[in-house]
Amino acid sequence: MIRAHGPWPLKPSPDPSNRFSGNQTAIAFGKELFEDPRLSRDGNLSCASCHVPELGFTDGLKRSTGIGEVDRNAPAIANLTSLRWFGWDGRSDTLWGQSIHPILNDLEMAATAADIAAQMADQEDLAARYEQTTKINPADEPSETILVNTGKILAAYQETLRTPRTRFDDYRDALISGDIVGLAAYPDAAKRGLKIFTGKGKCSICHFGPLFTNGEFHSIGIKHFAEAGRVDTG
Numbered sequence: 001m002i003r004a005h006g007p008w009p010l011k012p013s014p015d016p017s018n019r020f021s022g023n024q025t026a027i028a029f030g031k032e033l034f035e036d037p038r039l040s041r042d043g044n045l046s047c048a049s050c051h052v053p054e055l056g057f058t059d060g061l062k063r064s065t066g067i068g069e070v071d072r073n074a075p076a077i078a079n080l081t082s083l084r085w086f087g088w089d090g091r092s093d094t095l096w097g098q099s100i101h102p103i104l105n106d107l108e109m110a111a112t113a114a115d116i117a118a119q120m121a122d123q124e125d126l127a128a129r130y131e132q133t134t135k136i137n138p139a140d141e142p143s144e145t146i147l148v149n150t151g152k153i154l155a156a157y158q159e160t161l162r163t164p165r166t167r168f169d170d171y172r173d174a175l176i177s178g179d180i181v182g183l184a185a186y187p188d189a190a191k192r193g194l195k196i197f198t199g200k201g202k203c204s205i206c207h208f209g210p211l212f213t214n215g216e217f218h219s220i221g222i223k224h225f226a227e228a229g230r231v232d233t234g
């Protein structure tokens with residue numbers, strides 16, 4: 001049972017639907033874009049406003065606030081390369097597709113494809129970085145293509161955000177290799193918790209594998225109304 005909660009880290013696997021996946025120039029540009037408020041209509045909000053690096057890439061709020069308050073909590077941005085679905089409702093099946101949603105969402109960054117294309121073409125620094133990454137001058141690209149490429153460049157950066165190994169990973173590996181010293185180094189309280197987690201707590205039914213998740217959807221008893229009378233389908 002314990003062995004099934006690893007190995008960590010996973011080998012990074014490039015996203016076949018994103019031509020910038022693993023590209024160092026795109027990763028560096030994606031980090032800049034992630035923190036760039038020029039991707040929002042009012043010029044005040046970036047991805048990092050809700051996915052704050054110092055807070056584990058979330059915002060510490062019950063519900064995120066962009067241009068307006070959204071119905072949902074901002075998930076941490078980490079270890080995303082192995083997920084099948086993104087968003088609480090699984091609305092996107094690619095990381096780059098999910099990265100476009102907040103740019104266009106009226107309550108989040110509230111921009112349009114035309115706004116993003118105009119920024120990329122008109123702002124000298126962005127135009128230079130865009131051309132360096134895509135080999136195409138943004139002035140010669142349709143707005144929709146620029147928006148898609150922006151999502152893909154943002155995704156290339158987010159793919160690099162991975163959590164480090166934990167003491168649990170050391171314990172799991174020690175168990176497999178029969179390393180008695182390594183086994184003894186794991187605290188007793190953690191061992192008791194792990195026993196419940198994989199045993200009578202039945203947590204491992206849903207939380208297993210290297211990411212501690214089966215990546216599926218479950219009703220775990222949280223009410224599904226965003227507010228009285230309005231259902232949140234996610």
Ligand code: HEC
Pocket residue numbers: 034039045046047048049050051064065066067070072073074075076077080085086087088089095098099100102103107108109154158234
């Ligand atoms: C207003 C706050 C806000 C902003 C700004 C924002 N996000 Fe999010 N983000 C959220 C919320 C809330 C969710 C959950 C969405 C859902 O379930 O509908 C989310 C979900 C995500 C996810 C899915 C993670 C997962 O584990 O499923 C990714 C990836 C993501 N955001 C990337 C970005 C990027 C890239 C940007 C900038 C272009 C951005 N976000 C801007 C609040 C925000």
Ligand code: HEC
Pocket residue numbers: 197201202203204205206207216217218220222
């Ligand atoms: C039926 C499947 C299922 C079982 C069993 C289960 N969980 Fe979960 N767990 C979920 C789902 C789905 C979520 C995310 C949904 C949410 O947060 O609204 C979640 C979220 C969590 C989170 C929050 C993770 C985060 O990133 O915010 C923790 C911690 C957690 N579970 C611990 C446990 C523990 C401990 C047990 C055993 C006592 C357990 N879970 C049993 C399905 C399950």
